[in-house]
Amino acid sequence: MSKSTPPVGEDRLLATFAVASEPGNERLARDRVAEIVSVFDLEPARLERLKTAVAEATMNAIEHGNGNRPELDVEISVALRAENLVLRITDQGQSEQIPAATAPDLDAKLAGLQSPRGWGLFLIRNMVDDLHVDHRAGHHCVQLTIALEGDSYGHDRA
Amino acid sequence: MVTTALDTRVRNHDGVAVVDLYGDIDRSAEAALTGAYAEAITSTQPILLNFADVGYINSTGIALIVGLLASARRDGSRIAACGLSEHYRQIFEITRLSDFMPLYADEPSAVDEQRPAER
Numbered sequence: 350m351s352k353s354t355p356p357v358g359e360d361r362l363l364a365t366f367a368v369a370s371e372p373g374n375e376r377l378a379r380d381r382v383a384e385i386v387s388v389f390d391l392e393p394a395r396l397e398r399l400k401t402a403v404a405e406a407t408m409n410a411i412e413h414g415n416g417n418r419p420e421l422d423v424e425i426s427v428a429l430r431a432e433n434l435v436l437r438i439t440d441q442g443q444s445e446q447i448p449a450a451t452a453p454d455l456d457a458k459l460a461g462l463q464s465p466r467g468w469g470l471f472l473i474r475n476m477v478d479d480l481h482v483d484h485r486a487g488h489h490c491v492q493l494t495i496a497l498e499g500d501s502y503g504h505d506r507a
Numbered sequence: 508m509v510t511t512a513l514d515t516r517v518r519n520h521d522g523v524a525v526v527d528l529y530g531d532i533d534r535s536a537e538a539a540l541t542g543a544y545a546e547a548i549t550s551t552q553p554i555l556l557n558f559a560d561v562g563y564i565n566s567t568g569i570a571l572i573v574g575l576l577a578s579a580r581r582d583g584s585r586i587a588a589c590g591l592s593e594h595y596r597q598i599f600e601i602t603r604l605s606d607f608m609p610l611y612a613d614e615p616s617a618v619d620e621q622r623p624a625e626r
Contacts, residue, residue, distance in 0.1 A: 372534070376563070397594040405566055455603045458573050459580055465573035468566035468602065475601045 360428035360435055367422040368407065370415035370440075375407035378425055378438075385427050386434060389497055399434070399495050402476035405469045406438040406491045414440025414489050432497050433478070439490045511562065512536075515543035521622045523553060525614065529560045532568030540571050544578060552584050553621050557614055559590030569602055576607050589617040 364385045368374040379400045386399065407423055415421040424439045453471055457463040473493065474480050481492035513536035514529040524547035532540070547554045556572075558564075564572075579586045589611040591599060599605045611617035 375565075394594065394597075401565075401594070401598070408565060408567075453602075455573065455607070459577045459607065461577060461581075465570040465577065466567065468569045472566050472569070472598065472602075 360430045363427045363429060365424065365426040367424045368411075369419045370411040370417055370421045370423060371419045372408075372411065372417060374411060374423075375404040378407040378423070379404040382425070382427060382436065389434070391497065395495065395497075395499070398476040399436075399493075402473045402493050402495070403436060403438070405473045405476075406436075406493060409469050409491070410438055410440035410442070410489070414442030416442075430494075433494050434497065436493045436495075437490055438493070439488050441487060442489045513539040515539050517543055517546045520555075520614065520618050523555050523618050523622050524548075525555045525557055525618075527557045527560070531563040532561055532571065533563065533565045534567040534571075536568060537571055540575060544575050548579075548582055548584055552623075554579065554584060554586045555614065555617050555621060556586060556588045556608075557590050558588060558592075558595065559613075561590075561595075564595055564598070569598070569604070572604060572608075576604070585621075587611060587617050587621050589614050 366381055368377050382403045383396065383400055391399065407425065410423040411417060415423065421441045426437045428435045453467050454463060458465050477493045477495045479494035483490040483492065511530040513532060516527040518525050526543045526547050576586060587609045590613060591610060596610060599610060611620065
């Protein structure tokens with residue numbers, strides 16, 4: 350996972366929208382993104398990966414970034430950069446840092462030594478071609494990059 | 508936001524406790540999932556989770572499934588799964604859930620493999 354964010358000027362913005370920070374609204378974001386990118390006719394598996402990544406990143410923003418406070422928005426932008434889709438999911442979070450997307454230890458979880466949770470960023474990283482996490486004053490921004498074409502799942506395993 | 512609350516049904520299929528899952532597996536599914544597991548563990552073993560009518564599983568849902576696997580390990584039972592879409596099958600592989608939970612395309616093939624041996 351890289352930490353630097355490429356300049357916005359390279360992107361062709363396709364759409365921006367926001368969802369309120371209420372549990373379940375990650376599905377609104379997921380479905381809206383699917384609608385926005387439908388013009389690219391992504392291969393179905395690639396589209397499913399994108400939808401999962403968007404839903405997970407938005408859910409993180411709602412729960413952890415904005416603390417499920419409906420008066421705070423999660424902002425989502427969708428852009429095209431060369432042959433890639435670039436999505437930015439930004440919360441208003443001011444406290445929690447987004448942790449690194451380390452592989453969860455499933456053996457420890459099954460043995461009861463770790464919480465069964467902690468899959469979000471790991472899933473996101475494995476759904477997209479690149480993941481940037483950016484911390485700025487008063488905001489967390491998760492940037493997802495997925496190629497319009499290409500292959501496959503899984504950069505790593507738990 | 509409209510979500511699809513999880514509903515479950517537990518039934519016996521040739522000595523396998525099949526848990527049919529209907530709806531979404533997210534944080535709202537915890538009570539339904541744990542209730543279904545409690546019912547299944549007291550009937551027959553092993554347990555087969557049937558995902559054929561599940562449309563959405565998120566990371567919290569993955570955590571709930573990990574919790575079921577941990578419970579089964581403690582209870583000396585085993586869990587298999589069938590009916591996953593190709594996308595969620597990939598996710599079960601990425602997360603390594605498939606290392607601890609055999610995945611089958613459909614219920615008949617799962618029951619064939621998982622049912623207790625006849626005496």
